[in-house]
Amino acid sequence: DVKVTQSSRYLVKRTGEKVFLECVQDMDHENMFWYRQDPGLGLRLIYFSYDVKMKEKGDIPEGYSVSREKKERFSLILESASTNQTSMYLCASSSPQGAGDTGELFFGEGSRLTVL
Amino acid sequence: AQSVTQLDSHVSVSEGTPVLLRCNYSSSYSPSLFWYVQHPNKGLQLLLKYTSAATLVKGINGFEAEFKKSETSFHLTKPSAHMSDAAEYFCVVTYTGGFKTIFGAGTRLFVKA
Numbered sequence: 001d002v003k004v005t006q007s008s009r010y011l012v013k014r015t016g017e018k019v020f021l022e023c024v025q026d027m028d029h030e031n032m033f034w035y036r037q038d039p040g041l042g043l044r045l046i047y048f049s050y051d052v053k054m055k056e057k058g059d060i061p062e063g064y065s066v067s068r069e070k071k072e073r074f075s076l077i078l079e080s081a082s083t084n085q086t087s088m089y090l091c092a093s094s095s096p097q098g099a100g101d102t103g104e105l106f107f108g109e110g111s112r113l114t115v116l
Numbered sequence: 117a118q119s120v121t122q123l124d125s126h127v128s129v130s131e132g133t134p135v136l137l138r139c140n141y142s143s144s145y146s147p148s149l150f151w152y153v154q155h156p157n158k159g160l161q162l163l164l165k166y167t168s169a170a171t172l173v174k175g176i177n178g179f180e181a182e183f184k185k186s187e188t189s190f191h192l193t194k195p196s197a198h199m200s201d202a203a204e205y206f207c208v209v210t211y212t213g214g215f216k217t218i219f220g221a222g223t224r225l226f227v228k229a
Contacts, residue, residue: 004159006159042219042220042221042222043206043219045217088157090159090160092160103148103210104148104150104162104165105150105152105160105162105208105217106162107152107159107160107161108159109158109159110157110158110159112157
């Protein structure tokens with residue numbers, strides 16, 4: 001069964017702390033994504049990666065960075081957490097179907113982050 | 117600009133009655149269309165997808181959707197709702213020729229006993 005695993009389901013951090021959210025997929029997918037989900041705002045793309053060591057900014061990259069050192073792992077980093085980064089974070093992966101088409105997305109269970 | 121509109125933010129049905137969740141999209145290209153379901157504090161799970169094959173698509177848990185190009189719609193239906201169907205549903209569109217996925221705002225489905 002295909003799987004995207006987010007290592008932390010629930011985290012509580014303090015303002016200013018550095019936060020790592022880890023995501024691992026076992027489907028050998030080229031593309032990986034980080035979204036955040038907030039009530040009334042839907043899913044918003046933070047960063048994505050289409051290859052190892054490659055990254056692209058999404059719609060709301062400010063305050064975040066990412067790392068993709070291995071194909072199966074895509075990490076989201078909050079260098080200095082702030083209260084407005086309290087949210088549900090969803091990782092997803094996909095395999096390209098054609099010229100730039102993202103195809104079906106496979107999601108992890110989500111990481112709910114609370115910043116106090 | 118490409119967009120996805122889920123016409124209802126909330127839908128409430130009684131158990132055993134039909135479900136209709138509506139989705140319209142705007143497109144300049146040939147889209148791939150998906151419906152995902154999200155239960156509380158969970159990730160999104162694929163219900164079904166349309167990728168230019170049959171216009172009537174069958175998914176998991178008895179859901180199906182019909183792609184109507186003339187109406188630019190991809191409505192999700194189920195003949196008989198079950199309590200376990202209570203969740204949030206997202207219509208999602210991806211476009212060929214561009215690295216772009218667009219999510220609808222979501223429709224929360226309530227199922228009454």
